[in-house]
Every structure is written in C-alpha cells, then in structure tokens.
Amino acid sequence: MSSEDYQLSRVIDAHKDDVKAVQSTSEGLIISGGHDHCFRFWAKKGGEFSEVSSFPQKPSVHVNSLGYFEGNGEWRLFAGRRDGTITVYGPGSTAEKPLHTLVLHEQNVACLFVDEKQELVMTGSWDKTCVVFSIKEMDNESPQILRLVGQAQILAVHSLPEKDLYLTAGSDRVIRFWKKDTEIRQFTGHKDVVRALSVRSNEQFISASNDSTIRIWDIESGACIGKISSNFDSYIYSLTSLGDKLVTTSEGGYIEIWEPQAENKLLFQNQQIIKTPAQSIWDACFMLNGDLVTAGSDGRIYVWTTNEKRKAPQAIIEALDAALAAQTAKEAEIAEKQAGGKVVIKVALDDGAPSLELIYEKGTDPSIAAEKFIRDNDLPISYLSEITEYIKANIPEARAAVAAKMKPQETQRVEVDGEKWDYAFDISVDDGRKLRLCYNTGEDVDYAAQRFVEKYNLPMKFLAQISTFLRQQMTEAGATKGYTDPYTGGSSYVPESQTNIGGSVADPFTGEGRYIPSSFEPTPMDISSGDPLTSGGRYVPGSADSSFLPNSSRVVDKKKPQSEYCPLSKFYFFGVEQLSQKAKDKLKEVNSTQEIFQLNETQIGALEEIMCPKPQSLNVEILISAIELGLQWNIKDILPIVDVFRIALLHKELNQVFCDLKGRGADSHQRLTSLIVSEPSDAVCAVLCRAISNAFAHSWGQEMLMKNVEFTTTVIAQQVLHTKPVVQLAASTALANWAYLLLQRSEKVAELGPREDLIRVIIKVFENEISFGGKSELALVRLMQAIATLMWGDAAVIKLAKQRNIDNIVNRIKDGVVEESSKALARDIIEMLNAVTL
Template identity: 25%
Template sequence: MASPYKLRCNLVGHEKDVRALVTSIFPENGLISGSRDNTACLWVENEADNSYHRELVMRGHSNFVSSICVIPPDDTYPQGLIATGSNDKSILAYIPGVPDPVFKLTGHEGNVCALASGKFGFLLSGSWDTTARVWLNQKCVMVLEGHQMAVWAVGIISGQGIMLTGSADKTIKAWKAGKCIQTYKGHEDCVRGIGVVSEGEFLSCSNDATVRRWAVSSGDCLGIYYGHTNYVYCLSILPNGQDFITGGEDRTLRVWQEGKCVQTIYHPCESVWAVCALPNGDIASGSSDGVIRIFTRAAERVASQEVIEAHEASLANAPVASQPLGDIKIEDLPGPESLQKPGKRDGQTTMVNTNGTVDVYQWDASQTKWVKIGNVVGSSGSTQRTSGKTLFEGAEYDYVFTVDIKEGAPPLKLPYNIAEDPWMAAQKFIYKHELSQVFLDQVANFIIENTKGVTLGTGSVLSNSDPFTGGDRYIPDTDKNAGITNEVSDPFTGAGRYVPEGKTTDSPSNSHFPVKTFLYFDTVSPAEQILGKLKEFNKVIDPELQVSEAAIDNLASLISGSANAEAVKTLEKLIAWPPEYVFPALDILRITIRNQEVCKYFSSSQDCVDLLCQHASQGNPPTCRMLAMRTFANFFRYPEGIELNMRHIDAVLQSAINCKDFNTKNAQVAVASLVLNYCVRLSSLDDLESKSKCLQAIGEILIVNLDPEAAYRLLVAAGTLAALDDSCKALAHSIDLPDVVRKFHTSDVSKLVECSKLLSHTLSS
C-alpha cells in the first residue's frame, strides 16, 4: 500500500463536537465544519504554517449544526452557497465569506441531519421527522415519504436523477421524480451515511459496524466491509473514486483500499462524527472533542515532531471502552515486555497489563513502534470493582439507572458512562429494548437530569423535540379569488385544430402556451336519456340504495341548470352507487356543477372527493372512470371547486396518473384536460411543490401510447408552467421530461411536432 497517513495539523476553534465536514468551492481547498456549538466555520489552508486558519464563523442557528453541503455556483450566486442543517429544524444558506445567512428554509419537523446538492441547484435534506425534502430556488418541491424512522443520510446520483435516503429503519431508498423506485435491505441497524461511488454504485455505513457497497439499479449488495467495532457514522470517497474513509463510535478513522481496511487511525475522544477526503489527497476528521484533525501522506506536510508527540500523549491518556476485553481477565494479559515484539500490520492493536491497569497500543508501521492509544476503563472480565463503578451485564458503568417506561411493565436497566453522549446512550437503550422512538427525548433528558453536576463527555444536549415524530402532510394553500378565468366552449365537439387562448409569451410564433383559460366538459345529453338509464339501474340495484322514481324525475331541474335543494340531496345519494351503476349520476354531477350553488355544495363534501377518486380507480368501468376525471376538470369553473381540487391535489393527480391505462380518445383527453387545468391554476401561484407534482404526472402519463389531442394538451400543460417559472425547467430536467418530449418531434400530427419542439426549446433556455 501507499505510505500511511500521519497527522498534519489540529484545527481548534469549535467549542463542542464537530458533526459535519465538507470541502469548499470558494475558496478552493477550503474546509467547512459544523458543530454542536451552533456554528459552522470556514477554514482556509495556510501553507506557510502547514495548517488551516479559521476565516469565517457562520452563525444563525439556534441549535446544533448537524449537516453541511456546498451548492454549486449559478447566475444568482456565482460563488455557490454553503448550506447548513440544524437541530432547530431549519436549513440556512450562506454566501462564502459572509457570516450571516442569505435565506432560511423551513418545513422539516425535526433535526435536519443530512444534506446533499445536485444539478440545477437542487438540495436534498434528510431529517429526524422520517422524511426527506427536495428544495429548489428556496422552495420545497417534493417531500419524500416512506421511511418509518429518521432519515440520517442522503445522496444524489445526478446523472440519473436518482436521490438516495438512508434511515434508522435500516433501509435505503432510491427515489426518482418523487417516487421510490428501489429499497435496499441488508443493514442490521440504522443507516448513518451514504457515499456515491459512480452512476451505478454507492456505499453506505451503519450502526451495525459495517460498510456496504450497492448496485443502484438491481439493489444487490456487492460487498460488506468489516473492521469497525462500533457504530460507523460517516464515510467519504477518496479522490480515486473507489477507495474511501470511514469514522465511528470506536474512536477511529479508517482507510479502505480495494475493500480492505489498510489503516486505522485512533482519536483521543469518544466519537469520530465526520470524515472528509480533501482534493490534495489529505483526509480530515471531526470529533466529539471539538477538534478537526488533518492527516496526510505527503512527507512535506507531516506535522512537526512536537505536534506528533503531543498527539500521542493525548491518545495515551484517552479512556477506552471496556468492550474489547470480552471475557479476558486483566491478569491474563501480557505485560509491557510484549511491546518489544513488532506488530504484524499497521493499525494492529494490543492490550497490555501495566501494574493492574489495561493499556491499549497500536502498531505504527511508519515509525516501527507501538503507540499507546488509551487506557481501558471498566474491565468486563474482572470480578473486582475497585473503580467504584457498577457492574452490569459484564461491564462497568458510572451509572445504572432503573427506568419505568410503561405502566404495569417491569422496570428496565439503563447503563450509562459519563464519557457517552446522552442521546447516543438513549438510542442504544431504545434499540436494545425495542421501544418506540417517542421515548428518545424522555430517556435522554432523564440521563441529563440524573447526572446533574457531572461534566458529560460531549457537552450540553440541545434538542428539545422528539426527533422521530413526523408532522402533518403539507397541503398547499390557495387564493380563492385570484386567477379565475372565463370558461371556453367544450373543445371536444368540433373538428379542427385546438389553439389555447391566453398567449402571453414573447415569441410571436408561439400559439401553444402558456394558457390562462380552463377547459370544461359542458356537452349535455338529453335529460330523458340520462334519467331513463338511472331508472333502469334503480330497479336492479340493492333495495337499500334505491330512490323513488319521482326523485329521479326531479333531477331534470339540475340538468337544466337550476339549484334544486331536494334534487341535490338525491344526487348526493346516487353518486355513492356502485361503479357499474353510477355513471348516469356522475354525468349529472358533471353537468350540474355548472351552477355555482351546486358546485359550492359538493365542493364542501369530503365524501364527494373520495367517491370520485374511488370511481376513477382501476378495475371500474371505463365510462365511470372517465366521467370522474371530467367532473374534477369541471370543478375548476368556480373558486369553491378550484379550492376543492387544490386542497386534494395529491389524491386527484394520483387518480389521473392511475388512469393512464385509458385506451380511448375521450378518456385520455379527460385526464389531460384535468392536468392542464391544474397547470393553468398553478401558473399564477407561487407553489413550486404543487407544480412539481403536476410535472411528475405529465411525465408519467406522456410515456404511454396517447391520442394526439391528449398528448398535445399535456405538452401545453408543461409549457404553461415552464414558460412562466424557470424553476419548473429545472424540475422538468430532474424527472427526464425533455427526453419524453423529444419523442413527439417525429409525430405525424403537425401541432404535436410544433408544440413539442417549442417545449424542448423552452426547457433548454
């Protein structure tokens, strides 16, 4: 192997744990750190003293900084941005060189513990609230929901538009266009870090003390790497793109080459929270003692002998957890004379009995000597407890608490050493006893409360919220009175080219988009035909669902456009009929909501939305499903109906996507018109998340074999959003919509060719 890494320098400045490390773009070769002291720092290399100096302290968070990433430069921020995630549930963005944030992102309901950036300015965040969020232009455009526990790790495979999330539920998920396309299972404990190796592979590390290599597309685990003896918190890919470094709860930073651990670097502290590979080949670690350490293979950058000796002295005095002893008794260990024999490999460790105490040494091949890396505290194999600690399950602890978690259940034992992070001790306790994560806050605060007056190993704990409870699903607001447009005639009854109204683009040749008018389905069949079919069904349906013939006759008033209250009540009963009998009632509902009072009445009914979505579901008669889509489209006529559709955008759009199996023109056009109406409404709103949902729906529906008119309306819908909001262009690229659009460039229908080429140009501009 290449020469081993040696200490280059220590960066001291943070007051508490360093939880995150990334390299900077501006300045080049800089290092950015985030800490439990609520700050992030920018460190710049100083070749004169072979170290780094702290150039900037970024403040603004009210709780500890958990994650950091760098957002690449764009026209707005030519030097890029530094994004920090915090336990205060927010994300702050800083311009390099400026200590105060330029904007703040809110929406998560728990600690923002992971961040990653991608193409087009996308930002991906993971949180204790069990979700990941996708941000663009300071707005949340997607919420990735599916994990059962905290999302500790995220990554982006930009070339494929795939986003990765790793969770405390032991799984990793791959997402594309906001949908989970793969779940990777294999880890036996929380997934804590993700590193993208290539377009086809990525790495993950876990509390199960392993690192795994995965195939992106197949989901296969390609390799499992063992070496750590405790939680693995972090990993970073080395500049060669294949090898990597890791850090964990066993006090070590480990270097991996070709799947093997080739070097183990111990630290004089409890945890290595963060590791980072630097462009010049050096590596960095952030630890629970608040120190950042840089290690190098370059002989000219190795620290002075004085610095190395001070580092070795701090290692020699560091406490080491008792677990390595297992069942070995102190008296069975060799004495100091055993250190005269050289080690077999770099990083090898050995324990030595020095006058009744256990010292741990590591073989340093570069110096050809054993270096003391700590003293073992709490011998698990000893039957004597001269330390004054409490023996529990073969190990000694400063405290062993008795905790009553559930009424009527036996109390549980909670062991704790003051060198531990209270939150980590609480997490171990919860996993061991298979308790709900809602107890995390309670257990950690119990530890803090019952160890008052004692200096804990990692400083104050700042979290005040349960980090695993999720918030309510985000429902976008709508302005009831803004942007309502006049109706246009039913576009399906006549021949000839459909040209949308409301053209506002600067291009005089664009007669396609954006549009400002909604499309409605207003064609009315003769009332006697509709009512006749209802009477026919009324005779054979379950008697409990039947209505009187007079009540059916009374529905004629609704078809003619009046708001007959008694008839409305009858219709409300009829739309709950089974799918094989309901289509005449749905046709009346589609027609009758042209009356604003009737529209207002049904817009206030949750049952109406649920029934329409149910009637639109796969397996039901095609006519029933088509009429449900047409009815949703007609709700856009009045503010009350618009509010209904916007309030239930998730359910309605999903129903539209589920109807992409339609194989008739009328049905496909009904779906496309509904989506187009959503885009018309959203074009006047600042609601990027809902726009994202529409673009995803368009992309999913366009890939099937569509009637030209339906395809055209979907292209117009996408153009209506993209022409008026540059953020939508980036969103479209993230779901590969440009590739889908290009297939219409060779269509036999001229307006499809014209519109698709115009949309391609718009998306690329």
C-alpha cells in the first residue's frame, strides 16, 4: 500500500438505518443524517468519535441531504427531508425548535448544496424543482427565492464561482446550466440518471451517473471533454473533491480515489479502490485535516486517512477484514446457488457443432433467456418464439413461470351461477374485477373463451388470450376431449399433441435422444445424439413452424406489422359493466346533499335507467336536463354524474347532443379538460378519461375530440403516468382511440399533421420517464398500440418518431411489461423504426 493511500481510521456506529448524508465542520466535527429520522454531531475525543448532540425528527421523516455553512462567527445546518421540508439549525436551536422550517418543495429533498463564498443554498427535489435562496435573507419576512423549473426529478445541484450561474441534474439524464432562472444550455451523454456534480471552475465541471461513468464537461461549448468509467458496473452515488483528488462512492460498498493523469490533467486515473462491508456508500466528504468520511447503508460512518498516526487500531482493521471476508463468502454462496438454478442448453446453428450456450435461470420468464441469447449472438429475431417454446416445452420451471399468474382451481363439479362445471378459474382483469372462467371437459376451448368474453362484455382482443390460457391449463391437467378428467379419477391422460411425434424420441432430460424443435413429422430422431441439456446433443433453431414466428418476422412490409394488437381495428369503450348498485346508491346519496343543483325524482329515475345494462326506454330530454344540472355540482361531488355522462356518450342521440360542435360540443370539451387539469380525485380522473374514450363512439364525439387536439392529448397522456392503474388504463385507452381515428382518416385522405402531432405529444410526455415498472400492463399495451397505430404504414411518421428517439421509450415500456405478447408488440414497433432510414 502506498503511503498516500487511504487506510481505515475509525468506524462509527452512527445510525440504526442507512446513513444518507455526511458533512464536516472546521472544528473537526462530523454531521450525519440517516433514515432513522435523526441527524447527529460527532466529535473526536481521545482518538475515538462520540456523539455530542442529536436532532431527532418526527417519525417517518428521513433526512436525505445535508448542507453546512460557517460564516460571520455563526453556523447553520440545513437538513433536506423526505416530506419536502428543509429544517435549519444554528446556535441555540433544538430538535423541537429549529431556527426555520422551510416549505419549499412538495416531495423529497434529494440533494442540497451550500455555497459558503456566495452564502447561498441550492436544493433539489423529486418534485422536479430546484430552489436557490440567500442565507442572509432567511430571517426576512419575505426572502427572495429563485425557482428553477424544467427538469425531471432533481438529484444533484451545484453553483458556479461566478454569481447567478447554476447546474442541476437528475433522472432525465440531462445536466442543465442556468443563469438565474433561465436555462442556458443542456449537457447530454449520460445513459442513466445523474446523481452527482462537482465544479472545477467557471469553465469546467464533473458529473457522475448511475451508468458507472464520470464525465468532464466544458461549460462554454457544452462538450464532454473527458470520460472515465468506474471499475465496477454499479451506480455512482456521490462525487467529492479535495484539490485535484476526486472521490466517488457507489453501489456495492465501493470507494474509488482518482488523481489527474500526468500527461493530461483534464482526465483522471484510478489511484485506489476501497471495499466496505456496506451494500451502498451513499455520500462522502473531506475533513479539514484531509481525512475522508463516507456514509454507509449499514448505518456506519467509515473514516479513512493517509496519516499513519490516525490509522485505526489493529483490532478494528481485523474486524473490518473479517466483515469483508464474511461478505465475500456470502456472495460466493449466493452465486453458487444461482448457478445451481441455471440450465445450460447447447445450441448448434445450421449443421455446425453445438458451440453456443443458451442459459436459462429456473423460474424466470423463458423469453428473457431467449431474447438475451439472440442479442448476444446477433441472431435473427425470428428465432425468438421458437427458442422460447423449446425452453417451455422441456423445462418444467419455465412452464410454471409462464403460468404463475393464473392457476386453475382443482375442483370437482363447481357450481357457478346455478350451473355445474368441471373447472372454474379466477381471472383478474385490470379494472379490478375477479371473473369466473368456467369450462367443461371435452368442450371447445374457443367456444368457452367466447362465452366468457361475451358474458362479461370484455374486448374481443382477449378472446385469443383466454383460448390460449384454457388450452395451456387443460393440457397440463389432461382435460381435453377423449380423455378422462383427472380431477374425477379414471385413466391416465396422454396429450393428444404428442401422438404425431416419433415413438423412438426420448425425453431430452434423460439424455437418450436429440431434440430438434418444430420437427413434427413422425420420423425417428437420432438416438445417439444425446441430451442438449447435458451438452451431449444440440438444439438447431430455424426449423420451427411459422406459427411460432413473431409478427414482425411474418410480414413483408415491416412498416405494417399485423397482430392481435397492431394495428388497432376498433375503438375501445367503457360500458355499463363497470357500474354497480353502489354507483346508483352514491348518485342518490350525493344528490341528497345538494342545495342548489339537486335533481328531482324523475331525473334520478332517468339516470338510473341509463345505468342499466339493457335500458327499457330512455327519456332523452330528462336525461339531458339531469346531466346538465349534475355537471354543475362541486368537483368533490361530481363523480356519479360524470360516470353517468360517460355512459350517455355511448348512445347516439346523447352523443350528438353533448358533442356536436354546432351545439354543446365546445362546452363539453372544455368542461372535460378543465376538470382533468384541476387535479380531481383519482376516481374522478379515471371516469373523466373514460368519458373521453367513450366520446369516440360516434362521429360527433370524434369531431369534438379533434378540436385543440394537441392540448387535449397532452393532458390525457400525462394521466398515463398517474399512480393509479385505473387512471392509467382509462387515459391510455383514450390515446389508443385517437390513434385509431387518425388511422381511419389517413386511409381516406392524406392527413399527416394530426398523426405527427400526437406522436410528438407522446414523445414529449414520456421521454423523461425512466421506468414504466409498476404501471398497469394493459395500460402500457394500449399506449404501445397507440404508438404502433400512429406509425403504421407511414414512412414519414415513422421517420419522425425515429428522429425523436421513440425507440428509447418503447424499450423502457418493454422492460415494464411481463407478457410475451406485450413484449412482441414492442418488438413490432422497433421493427417499424428499423424499416426506415434517416
């Protein structure tokens, strides 16, 4: 170890949870903030650090960022908290009575920077704003606050030495340069979120990112003049400097020390790597004596020094080494277990030797392994379904993973709605309902699927999915025509689909035969070739039946993929099946509280009638008067009326009344959009988006929704990012309906403008969304359907989408969906983009 290398000095058991931020003072104190709702001051006495004061925060308020200021003989500590507030402490303040509690943000204050020379504070938040304020003016009744708006979630902020110049960075991977509150320039290049900034001068700064890179930027030109990569493929969480020395901390508990290169001072070279037992090192700072302080996810503060006198006692060093050895052993054990859960399949291309390895991890989606294999070996995408089907056919854990979402109930003559069935499956749909899918042994699965779809008024696109599900479940249970029901006893089941395979073919897992996928002729296979899973045989892709090819590989014109999802072939609507008796009861309950706009009994009766699945007769005039009156209710009461209104829009006459631009159309349009932008409750927002979807049912509604289309679609697209799945689905359905309407119109007349406008809207709304994980899968499918349908068959629109990097959005959506059919739709969109050249 070099004399200039950092060695362990002390380990402080500082917090009960993650230490998220650390600061140091001129007097040698360490300040730490943690997820245990507290920040603490630590002083070194007799060679050891001990707590000298603590400031507990209210429960559930994590301290995520700290900033410390010393000047004019006083000190100030700024603590950024998860609830969006910033508490300010100084001489004489206590945990219960800080000097100030600043309410500057609506969400977590993720980063905080104090510029001691300019005496200002910068804060960045998940609410997508950065706030700059003067420390001197905090005591004023109306301090001046500068708010920088235009970024996604802000994770790093920094000021420049020159006054009024600022940098912000965050989850959109973009670094922004500001003069006061005006954005001057953007710095792009990082492939993941930017978490840390460090300014070298008015001309240069440094950034660190989750993409494991550190970049040096020239401010005047906006160019990246240097890039270095971490030694580890892990997120970089912090970046701090002392003179020319640079320190980064990262996931995996790593600390990396960097020094300028001798031949090029603009670039850095790695001087030292330090490993800690913590899973993450969240933050770092230098003390006045040059020691390095780091914040660990294990609740500890690790202090490092280059001074031999401040080196830790041997017992502490040995304890650290033992902790690292235990961690290494645990990681090796985990790796061994993971390796034990993998299946290696030897793959041969054409007539070659089985030289390629396809690795499947048991219990995961087989399409993931197939897709990785294709990507790693630069193979045609047409192999995807074939390889996926082979994995599913031969590895039980793969079949279990695919079927994990919907498992059959093992019942014996289940009674549903007064009828007895051999099987009943619980099927959950995206609107929250749990529906019963019934099936009798021997009946046509397609007929059973159609019965189910029609009974519950589901979109017909579910028909193929339900049929496939039934076939899979019945094959596994052995319950198809001609064989005894295994749940009621009787003879063994022999799958019908295997009767045409050669009798001499052995199970691939036994090592007695060679498997070639899609070879369904009754020709014996080579017995001597061996099991592909035991490396004694080979799997040859490319001989599969065309039914296994993805849609993007079947079509001749890649700009016009054909599948159950693409392009859209009809509008989607939300019918009366979403209503219940509770909706009618709620209507009466809310109406009874109205003083000015109360509906009479006749009007209530008319609304109840239209809420029935099969209304006997509709009194249009009374319905119009009731809806008009109800729409004047306060927004907190309006839910039941909007719910009736969206049903009314499905009826031709009422759609004309409320949507005709020659009549009430403009008012209806304005009312719907105004209610959405007024940030209503989740339920109201969902029903408003459903109403817009239902307006497409007739020509008057279609024309109404083409009015001010760019603004309206932007408002609706933003709701796809809502936290509630029911809102996401309603909003994405509306976007899909716009796309289908524009496709219909483009087939009749060359009307490119609106399609291009909607593509721009989608890109603008979703381009900064880093992850679609957790979003409703059906909502994401509808969104992709909208994108695919807008682009379908039109090179100009596809080229525009490609120029705007819509492929990045689609790939992130693809990562957020689970079903293979959903991922296939994403691949079809990518194929459309690849079909045109820029």
